[in-house]
Amino acid sequence: MRKAGFLTLLWLCITLLPQGLQAQEQPLYETDTVYFTANRKKISIPFQLVHNLIIIPVQINNSQPLNFILDSGVRNTIVTKLYYSDSLDLKEADIITLQGLGNGYSIDAYYSTGNNMFLPGIRGDNHTVYVLLEDVFDLSTRMGMPVHGIIGYDIFKNFIVKVNYNRKLLTLYRPDYNIKKKRRAEEYPLLIEGTKPYLFGTVEQHNGDTLGVKLIVDTGASHSLSLYLPTHKQLSLPPKVVEAYLGRGLSGDIHGKIGRLKAFKLGRHELQNLTTSYPDEEGIRLALNVADRNGNLGSDILKRFTVIFDYPHKRMMLLPNHRYKEPFSYNMAGFEVSTPLPGTNFYIVSNVVDNSAAKRVGVKSGDQLLSINGRDCRELPLQELLELLESRPGRKLRLRLKRSQEVIRVDFVLQSRI
Incomplete structure (x- = not known):
């Protein structure tokens, strides 16, 4: 996960x-x-x-x-x-x-x-x-x-x-439809370059520096923000980061670091203490010279709003929803989940993180998840299972796992590593 x-x-x-x-x-x-x-x-x-x-x-x-x-x-x-x-x-x-x-x-x-x-x-x-x-x-x-x-x-x-x-x-x-802006919504210019949508926002870093950034608006990225360090001399890593596998590109894996950004500002909206990824330069080399962008804005921010993409009129509207003030989290359980039989609620532990809570209690890659806090995993859609594993720091989880033919029980507490 x-x-x-x-x-x-x-x-x-x-x-x-x-x-x-x-x-x-x-x-x-x-x-x-x-x-x-x-x-x-x-x-x-x-x-x-x-x-x-x-x-x-x-x-x-x-x-x-x-x-x-x-x-x-x-x-x-x-x-x-x-x-x-x-x-x-x-x-x-x-x-x-x-x-x-x-x-x-x-x-x-x-x-x-x-x-x-x-x-x-x-x-x-x-x-x-x-x-x-x-x-x-x-x-x-x-x-x-x-x-x-x-x-x-x-x-x-x-x-x-x-x-x-x-x-x-x-x-x-229809592109000629007149959408009226609701009272609590805010409208932003949307820059369309080639086929990509861009917004301009402001990041505030741990050292107090604030700088404007140009970000691609990306519904296909599940994170909050990704910032490309080589694109601006003032961009810097937070003081506490973890090495991370950030994902898979068409031509291979992307690695980098994940830390917390002090704040991201977009118009009157200010989101604080965001989990932010900083990909290694080698993995994003093809993107560094595209449209002078400094990174991308992903769906962990977008999901906190009702979003209107209006390419015909080159604008975007954001209306905050009930998720707006939810804290940003990153892999507090210390492992990921895969489903070798897509479409079934059959879940396998993968990529257990070193020095994580799960690693310390003996969770291993390949373990089958049977239950979490008494809830049968066979009855949990993936999104609900992930919400349990990412609920809040300090929450205690009781897992039943199957390893080969042995059923194992482990307890641990969710914790933030960044």
Whole structure:
């Protein structure tokens, strides 16, 4: 479980590049058309929220509804994993080589144009799709359900997009719809460069320094903030940090450090004591010279608001919700959770952190989670299980684990390491 760890991986997709196009101008595929299938002003689509990420149903050509993460940091629709029963019937598919962030290698993918895309009440024509030939992100086992891909710009550019994190409801409005700002909402200029949305905010560091930062707004990152140290000479690490695996990029793993930022200010909103990731330079080299950005703003901040993305009018609105004052936490249990059988409540411990509370009481990678504080894990959806493991510092947890054929009981107290 990396509440601010594993799932930072999705912001690492944003520099997805065809390898042969890196040294030349990349084409923007603007020939697609996405529209309501009936004469209406808006459509609401329920979504699932796991690890702070929005999952919506998407059909491509004749496929069954597939689970896609809605990621404002991604330009192209990417299919990351298909199962034996899935069929896309891709149009005009060619194999190309892709490269992204991370310390590693390039991978092959099908690149296909001329496809149809469907959401409830919505159709997209002449849609471009990349299908990875290797499941490098392993999203399904980490999200606790089959996850087939990532979609972003094709939705945001064609509609005004309202994300109600409280109700888990996505509402898409026609681009000419006049959305009136509510009294408690605040409006910000949204800078669209290429296909990416940017905001300007202010960070306050432990040493008292305050500086303006340009951040990509990324619904596909589960963390709060990520800051790129090489982009500004005044950016510095907090005094207390932990080494961390921050996620998986298209071309390999991303490592770095996680600490606490004193405050982040956006207009009249000020969020304090945020968990913030600082990726190593090697893993984000491709991103350092893109749009002069200093990092990204993720969904651990966005989920504290109802968010309206209004690309047509280059603005964004934030309306605080009941999560606004919740404290920011990072992996207080000291281990992560994976689901080797996506779609079932079968949970395995993975990546136990050295010197963590779980490590000290003998929790090991590969242990099966049977119960937490008397609650049968088979009856807990992944998001509820994660909320128990990240509830509050000082909370005592009683775990029943299965290791080989032995049932083990351990008790420990949740603690913050940063």
